[in-house]
Amino acid sequence: MERLQKLIAAAGHCSRRAAEELIRDGRVRVNGKVVRELGTKASADDEIEIDGEPLKVPRRxxxxxxxxxxxxxxxxxxxxxxxxxxxxxxxxxxxxxxxxRLDRDTLGxxxxxxxxxxxxxxxxxxxQVERAYHVCTRPWPDKRLLSRLRKGVELEDGLARPVACSIPLPDTVEVVMTEGRNREVRRMFEALGLEVLLLRRVRLGSLTxxxxxxxxxxxxxxxxxxxxxxxxxxx
Structure with missing residues (x-):
């Protein structure tokens, strides 16, 4: 939310000082109501009119x-x-x-x-934007299960295969996915007979x-x- 005169000026209609005069003169409406108070705040989601004409406020x-x-x-x-x-x-x-989305039990x-x-x-x-997750399971996946994970796991809605799979910490598997199917990572590990104790997203694209x-x-x-x-x- 920003002061109304600032939004009017940001839209390129006039200067901020001129916008204040418009407000004082009762020529500005916000969501159908005339506004005369200079302290009034609004946002790009509000319907702002000047002399009955809608104002297009750039969305920041x-x-x-x-x-x-x-x-x-x-x-x-x-x-x-x-x-x-x-x-x-x-x-x-x-x-x-x-x-x-992250499901209720997923962190990060x-x-x-x-x-x-x-x-x-x-x-x-x-x-193909990468999403990286850290997963802790019980029991710890052995080499055979990790190999199956890297090759992909068949789920009810199709094959789920990470683009990368590594062990960054002694008790943690990191998987990198490029899909965002519902509970996909959790379902992959459960399909291998592993209980997911902790699931944390640690990266989205370049963002950590x-x-x-x-x-x-x-x-x-x-x-x-x-x-x-x-x-x-x-x-």
Missing amino acids: HRYVVLNKPEGYVTTRHDPDGRPTVYDLLYQDDAGLHPVG LLLLTNDGELTHRLTHPSF LGKLKLGKARPLKPEEVSGLRALVGLE
């Missing part, structure tokens, strides 16, 4: 990464009353949408934005969590945004 893209804990669902409202990832965000980030990197084109490209299979603490969110750095956009041909 925003990008936030969340280190999602277990127990939170990736939805705006949950009919069962479970906590959602939006409970962990600032109020100004409530209008952002998740880029893909969740990107949220209002950049629709970037969301489409990051999630569409044709762009860095030192972001569990349950915390932060805006992306300009170079992180540029890296993601370049990855899918937007820069």
